[in-house]
Amino acid sequence: MQKMALYFTSLSDEKIKCELCPHHCVLENGQIGFCLTRKNKEGIMELLNYGQITSICVDPIEKKPLFHFNPGEKILSVGTFGCNMKCAFCQNWEISQQPAPTRRVLPEQLVSIALERGSRGIAYTYNEPFVWFEFVLDTSRIASKEGLYNVLVTNGLVEEDPLSLLIQSIHAINVDLKAFEEETYRRLGGDLNTVKRTIKVAVEAGIHVEITTLIVPGISDDMEHLEEEFKWLASLDKSLPLHLSRYFPNYRMSNPATSNSKLIEAYNLARQYLDYVYIGNLWDSNYESTVCPSCGTLVVRRDRYEIQNEGLDREGRCKKCGKKIAKVF
DSSP: OOEEOSSEEEOSTTOEEEOSSTTOOEEOTTOBOTTSSEEEETTEEEESSTTEESEEEEEEGGGTTOSSBSTTOEEEEEEOSOOSOOOTTOTTHHHHSSOOOOEEOOHHHHHHHHHHTTOSEEEEOSSOGGGGHHHHHHHHHHHHHTTOEEEEEEOOOOOHHHHHHHGGGOOEEEEEOOOSOHHHHHHTTOOHHHHHHHHHHHHHTTOEEEEEEEEOTTTTOOHHHHHHHHHHHHHHOTTOOEEEEEOOOBTTBOOOOOOHHHHHHHHHHHTTTOSOEEEESSOOGGGTSEEOTTTOOEEEEEETTEEEOTTBOTTSBBTTTOOBOOBOO
16 A cells, blocks of 8 residues: 655655654655655655554553553554664564564554454554554544544654644553663664653643653663653653563663662652552562552552452542542543
């Protein structure tokens, strides 16, 4: 399925410049961009992944991870290939860092699949959804008209204009904030200020936002930088849920897995600034469950993906004190 990109500028001699993310790739005729998904075809930016699916599954929404948006639900999750960052520890490198086998689907078909499988929403995940921008935009608009909600699981590396357009049909977003130091982001192929802007724009637009930071030894485990991150998130909204996730060796990185003590140290520090902090990949319900910050009631108990949310009413409020804790679509 051949489609033209929405955000690019024509230059001289059939050169074009991508305007989707901060890389602003300038491509000669026949060249493919940094993200592997956009090609210059005779002065037009052609999409290589529109409607091309590598992965599709019905997952617990907590797996995104989203703990405060429709807790306990399952959601149709879908992805393509490509990414606009190059993390050596990527957990989905088979589809994010190289082209992968795909099957074709139209936006209308994907919405029909969600409805047929009883999912009330669609999550664009597995690889970076912003490099699938045009397909996600078309699908999310159709899904919204059908009464479905849309979720992005993203690195947040996108320019402000396409972000502002897409979030009009997005209801929840988890941003992978990989570190809080600009040089680290540059080494990973990203830009910290862009990601911070994405988070801020989403929060100010009223979208449900959660943050994930993978604690990678030697890359994102510096406590001073982490404390700066926690303070900054709290300055936006201290009720932003934060997921501190355990790193395991993967792709091109063989550093040992993050220690439990390092994760718990970061957790305790984050709790000084934020109401809701969780540890991922540790599989300890003490660090996965939700406690009401107002009255101390355990409202959602999580044990891996076993969810018990007897403490929340149908509107996502604490049954004991009435504090709003989760967003229910």
